[in-house]
Amino acid sequence: MKQKKLNIRQFALKLGVSTATVSRAFGTKGRISDSTRRMIKAKAEQVGYRANYHASNLISRKTHTVAFFYPPLIKGEPDYFITEIMFGVNSESSQRKMPLQIHSLYPESMAFCKDVVLNGSISGIIVIEGARESTEIVKTAKSSGLPYVVIGNFPGEKGNTVTFDNARGAMLAGRHFRESGRKKPVYIGGLSDKKKKDGFRSGLGTLSSKLHLDRGGSTFLDGYNSFARIAGSVPGADCVLCANDILAMGFIKAALANGKEIPEDIAVIGFDDLRISQYFSPALTTIRLHMDAIGEKSVHLLSRMMNGEKLTAVEKIDCELIVRDSA
Amino acid sequence: MKQKKLNIRQFALKLGVSTATVSRAFGTKGRISDSTRRMIKAKAEQVGYRANYHASNLISRKTHTVAFFYPPLIKGEPDYFITEIMFGVNSESSQRKMPLQIHSLYPESMAFCKDVVLNGSISGIIVIEGARESTEIVKTAKSSGLPYVVIGNFPGEKGNTVTFDNARGAMLAGRHFRESGRKKPVYIGGLSDKKKKDGFRSGLGTLSSKLHLDRGGSTFLDGYNSFARIAGSVPGADCVLCANDILAMGFIKAALANGKEIPEDIAVIGFDDLRISQYFSPALTTIRLHMDAIGEKSVHLLSRMMNGEKLTAVEKIDCELIVRDSA
DNA sequence: TTGTAGGCGTTATCAG
DNA sequence: CTGATAACGCCTACAA
Numbered sequence: 001m002k003q004k005k006l007n008i009r010q011f012a013l014k015l016g017v018s019t020a021t022v023s024r025a026f027g028t029k030g031r032i033s034d035s036t037r038r039m040i041k042a043k044a045e046q047v048g049y050r051a052n053y054h055a056s057n058l059i060s061r062k063t064h065t066v067a068f069f070y071p072p073l074i075k076g077e078p079d080y081f082i083t084e085i086m087f088g089v090n091s092e093s094s095q096r097k098m099p100l101q102i103h104s105l106y107p108e109s110m111a112f113c114k115d116v117v118l119n120g121s122i123s124g125i126i127v128i129e130g131a132r133e134s135t136e137i138v139k140t141a142k143s144s145g146l147p148y149v150v151i152g153n154f155p156g157e158k159g160n161t162v163t164f165d166n167a168r169g170a171m172l173a174g175r176h177f178r179e180s181g182r183k184k185p186v187y188i189g190g191l192s193d194k195k196k197k198d199g200f201r202s203g204l205g206t207l208s209s210k211l212h213l214d215r216g217g218s219t220f221l222d223g224y225n226s227f228a229r230i231a232g233s234v235p236g237a238d239c240v241l242c243a244n245d246i247l248a249m250g251f252i253k254a255a256l257a258n259g260k261e262i263p264e265d266i267a268v269i270g271f272d273d274l275r276i277s278q279y280f281s282p283a284l285t286t287i288r289l290h291m292d293a294i295g296e297k298s299v300h301l302l303s304r305m306m307n308g309e310k311l312t313a314v315e316k317i318d319c320e321l322i323v324r325d326s327a
Numbered sequence: 328m329k330q331k332k333l334n335i336r337q338f339a340l341k342l343g344v345s346t347a348t349v350s351r352a353f354g355t356k357g358r359i360s361d362s363t364r365r366m367i368k369a370k371a372e373q374v375g376y377r378a379n380y381h382a383s384n385l386i387s388r389k390t391h392t393v394a395f396f397y398p399p400l401i402k403g404e405p406d407y408f409i410t411e412i413m414f415g416v417n418s419e420s421s422q423r424k425m426p427l428q429i430h431s432l433y434p435e436s437m438a439f440c441k442d443v444v445l446n447g448s449i450s451g452i453i454v455i456e457g458a459r460e461s462t463e464i465v466k467t468a469k470s471s472g473l474p475y476v477v478i479g480n481f482p483g484e485k486g487n488t489v490t491f492d493n494a495r496g497a498m499l500a501g502r503h504f505r506e507s508g509r510k511k512p513v514y515i516g517g518l519s520d521k522k523k524k525d526g527f528r529s530g531l532g533t534l535s536s537k538l539h540l541d542r543g544g545s546t547f548l549d550g551y552n553s554f555a556r557i558a559g560s561v562p563g564a565d566c567v568l569c570a571n572d573i574l575a576m577g578f579i580k581a582a583l584a585n586g587k588e589i590p591e592d593i594a595v596i597g598f599d600d601l602r603i604s605q606y607f608s609p610a611l612t613t614i615r616l617h618m619d620a621i622g623e624k625s626v627h628l629l630s631r632m633m634n635g636e637k638l639t640a641v642e643k644i645d646c647e648l649i650v651r652d653s654a
Numbered sequence: 655t656t657g658t659a660g661g662c663g664t665t666a667t668c669a670g
Numbered sequence: 671c672t673g674a675t676a677a678c679g680c681c682t683a684c685a686a
Contacts, residue, residue, distance in 0.1 A: 005447075005471070007679055018657045023681055033655060048471075053448035054390075055679035058381040059662050065428075073414060078602035083410045087400060087431075094431055097439050099448070101392075101426050102417055109421050116426060120332075120663095121380035144332070144375075220606050249606055256608065275405035279547050279576055281583065281608050334663055345673045350665055358671060382663035386678045447679095 011049045015040060026051060063123040066093055066302060067101040067116055071131035077219055078246060080274045081291070082128060085151060088295020089126060096303060105133035114140050123147070124302045129154050147305035149298045153195070159312025160305070162298045165319050166271075167199035169287035172321040173241045173269040174203020176285075180327075182207070182239035182267060188216035188226045188251060189243030196271070200241050212237065216247060223250025227258065238266055239327065245270035245277045245286055252282070252326060267327035282325035289319050338376045342367060353378060390450040393420055393629060394428040394443055398458035404546055405573060407601045408618070409455060412478060415622020416453060423630060432460035441467050450474070451629045456481050474632035476625045480522070486639025487632070489625045492646050493598075494526035496614035499648040500568045500596040501530020503612075507654075509566035509594060510534070515543035515553045515578060516570030523598070527568050539564065543574060550577025554585065565593055566654065572597035572604045572613055579609070579653060594654035609652035616646050 012019045017036070024032040025040035044050065057063050068089055073079045086102065093100040101122065103113050110133055116122060117140045125141050127134050129152030138157070141148040150161045177185055185207055187200055201208040212234045216226040223242060230237055242248035248270030252262055260266055262282055270277060273288035294317050305311055339346045344363070351359040352367035371377065384390050395416055400406045413429065420427040428449065430440050437460055443449060444467045452468050454461050456479030465484070468475040477488045504512055512534055514527055528535040539561045543553040550569060557564055569575035575597030579589055587593055589609055597604060600615035621644050632638055 005445075008681095009679080019680075020658080020682075021656060024656090027681080029682075031655060036655085048445065050442060050446045051681095052385070052679050053446040054381040054385040055662090056681070058379070058385055058664085058679085059681045061662080063381075067426075076602060078407070078606070080405070080407065080410070080603070083407070090429055090431055094433065094436050094439065097442075099394075099428050099430075099443060101428050103426075104414075104417055104421055106421065112421065112424050115377060115424075118332075118375065119377045119380040121426065246606075253606065253608060275403060276407070276603050279405070279573075279580065281580060335665095336663075346664080347666085347674080348672060351672085354665080356666085360671060363671085378665090379663050382678090383665070384678095385663085385680090386665045388678075 006047065006049055008049075008051065011044070011047070014047070015043055023051070061120075062306075063121065064096075064098040064306075065101060065122045066098050066299070067103055067122045067125045069103050069105050069113065069125060069127045069134065069137050071128060071134060072104050072106045074219065078276075080246075080276065081244065081272055084275065084291040085128065085295045088292030089299055090295070091292065092296040092299035096299065098299070098303070105131050105137065107133060110136065113137055117141055117146060118144055124149075124306045126151060126298050126302060128152060147302060149302045149305070151294060151298055159314060160301070161314045162294055162301065163314065163316055164289045164294065165316045166193065166195040167202075169271060169289065169319040169321075170196040170199030170241060171203035172319070173271075173287060174200045174205070174208070176203075176269065176321055176323070176327065177239040177241075177267065178203065178205050178207050180267065184210050184212075184234065184236045184238050186212045186214060186230055186234055186237045186240045187243075188214045188223065188230075188240060188247055190218050191215065193243050196241075196243060216243070216251075218244060218247060220246050220250035220253075223247035223252075224254040225250075227251050227254035231258065240266060240268045242268065242270050245272045245274045245284060248284060248286070248326070249277075249280055252280075252284075263325070263327050269321075269327045273322055278324065280326075285324045285327035286322055287319050288322045290317055293317050333374065333376055335376075335378065338371070338374070341374070342370055350378070389633075390448065391423075391425040391633075392428060392449045393425050393626070394430055394449045394452045396430050396432050396440065396452060396454045396461065396464050398455060398461060399431050399433045401546065405603075407573075407603065408571065408599055411602065411618040412455065412622045415619030416626055417622070418619065419623040419626035423626065425626070425630070432458050432464065434460060437463065440464055444468055444473060445471055451476070451633045453478065453625050453629060455479060474629060476629045476632070478621060478625055486641060487628070488641045489621055489628065490641065490643050491616045491621065492643045493520065493522040494529075496598060496616065496646040496648075497523040497526030497568060498530035499646070500598075500614060501527045501532070501535070503530075503596065503648055503650070503654065504566040504568075504594065505530065505532050505534050507594065511537050511539075511561065511563045511565050513539045513541060513557055513561055513564045513567045514570075515541045515550065515557075515567060515574055517545050518542065520570050523568075523570060543569070543578075545571060545574060547573050547577035547580075550574035550579075551581040552577075554578050554581035558585065567593060567595045569595065569597050572599045572601045572611055575611060575613070575653070576604075576607055579607075590652070590654045596648075596654045600649055605651065607653075612651045612654035613649055614646050615649045617644055620644050
């Protein structure tokens with residue numbers, strides 16, 4: 001069953017051509033006649049010859065391999081935000097025949113991650129913002145000259161970036177609340193989402209003077225707990241924008257458990273549009289970030305950089321308000 | 328900013344030792360004094376030297392890199408089953424400092440996937456069952472002698488396997504229904520889950536004579552549609568086991584929309600325990616498969632095989648019934 | 655268009 | 671314990 005692998009020399013010998021010719025048959029560099037190329041490829045298929053990955057990368061000093069670094073997941077939490085970006089990345093990388101590695105940025109695994117960046121095994125990286133480690137890995141890439149693309153809003157990062165248009169998304173939510181006659185808005189979110197807050201305000205228009213901000217973390221439980229706080233301190237609150245969908249689900253669950261009607265009593269809008277959000281009860285009204293598109297775009301950008309282009313682009317991906325049942 | 332990378336020769340020269348000594352400082356093979364090893368490592372850290380990945384893999388004929396192959400996701404569907412296994416795999420691979428590649432088994436990308444298996448870039452693969460392509464990739468690995476581990480129930484695969492204990496899980500569900508006094512059970516699932524059906528029957532005991540089987544596919548919409556079918560053809564059905572959690576969510580949504588109370592009128596048990604399932608309304612009673620453990624276990628097994636052990640183990644991961652609000 | 659030959663950066667082998 | 675040197679398998683000037 002096991003085929004013994006032949007190397008280029010043995011394979012070339014078998015065909016009665018030189019190793020150089022075999023090499024040319026697969027690459028795009030050298031000149032070679034169509035007929036011999038076809039012959040060689042056919043024969044290769046037949047006997048199962050393929051160029052050794054390491055040997056060819058060693059001599060040519062380039063790989064097509066890309067590494068994707070993501071912030072560590074919270075244990076047990078449905079952190080599908082990252083997941084969906086990752087699948088977007090992988091879909092595009094696969095189409096381009098670029099092998100994709102994934103690495104979680106645990107503090108304990110930073111040494112390993114840096115190794116990967118520095119040992120020549122990959123030719124480009126994609127990093128999701130969110131952890132201190134993200135910044136560190138970018139710094140490492142930068143210092144070694146490795147092409148990198150950043151997903152999100154990196155402080156101090158001027159280029160190589162694909163971002164969500166958080167400001168516009170939040171604006172859409174605010175406008176929706178205003179246009180549907182809501183009176184007392186609340187924003188639930190984390191620390192570092194100034195753009196969402198500002199965008200929300202601009203969409204709320206005159207309503208923004210009544211805006212209440214709740215620092216609610218980012219998990220389901222955080223959203224759940226927000227409800228009690230808000231019920232206590234913001235009487236009459238009738239619409240809520242949550243910094244992400246999971247947070248919104250938690251908030252809604254608590255609200256329902258306390259006898260509120262959604263959206264009649266309180267309208268709730270989430271952020272992200274996870275695949276699961278359409279199936280929540282009530283189906284979540286949310287800002288769709290097109291996370292798969294983000295992933296695809298970042299590979300596209302990285303691929304150009306890996307081909308030597310110098311880019312300092314910041315690409316913003318469009319978002320849209322998806323109106324379902326919660327607002 | 329950019330550091331120029333030194334190779335082992337330049338680095339060794341700088342330290343006044345031979346390349347062989349440098350190499351030994353990082354490996355575990357040769358003898359070397361503790362003091363020189365420490366000196367070399369310290370200096371390496373300082374000047375940023377690391378062994379080139381490709382060169383070292385070329386000569387030593389081994390990588391630590393693992394590839395994970397998963398069936399293609401259905402567009403827009405929350406296929407978090409695969410996701411959660413993948414994170415289990417990555418968590419373990421990362422701890423073992425094994426770079427992990429991920430590859431989706433689209434029919435169009437099979438050529439690429441086979442390439443990855445055959446070109447020497449990886450030293451082992453993990454494959455999730457479910458697609459025809461899964462079987463094909465396993466065959467490729469087998470023919471090339473590459474260590475592989477299979478997750479799930481592969482037809483004809485006698486070893487190298489980590490599986491869920493589907494039979495036992497379904498049995499637990501059946502028993503729960505029986506013990507809670509349900510009378511008319513239904514099973515909603517796909518084609519290829521005989522073990523779940525059989526296990527369910529055994530748990531149901533005498534109730535199994537009344538079991539109705541519904542071929543419900545595997546998506547949320549499938550579950551949703553199942554409800555109408557069952558309401559029509561199985562009057563009095565009061566408990567349902569679904570082949571996965573998403574299916575269960577769809578079924579429940581339809582049931583609620585039709586004025587049924589869950590679990591009073593119909594008790595519903597899912598399968599998998601996705602991270603999100605605890606947050607569904609009603610919180611899903613389900614069979615927890617410990618998908619992260621599956622991932623971890625498969626890396627563990629593969630790692631042993633990559634170290635030369637000949638294994639034909641079939642590992643079954645324990646599952647448990649998680650009782651929440653839906654049954 | 656094709657062949658020859660040198661070198662990519664390591665690790666393994668074999669002396670010392 | 672350490673050093674010299676030969677592979678590993680391929681790509682790419684350069685020569686034919």
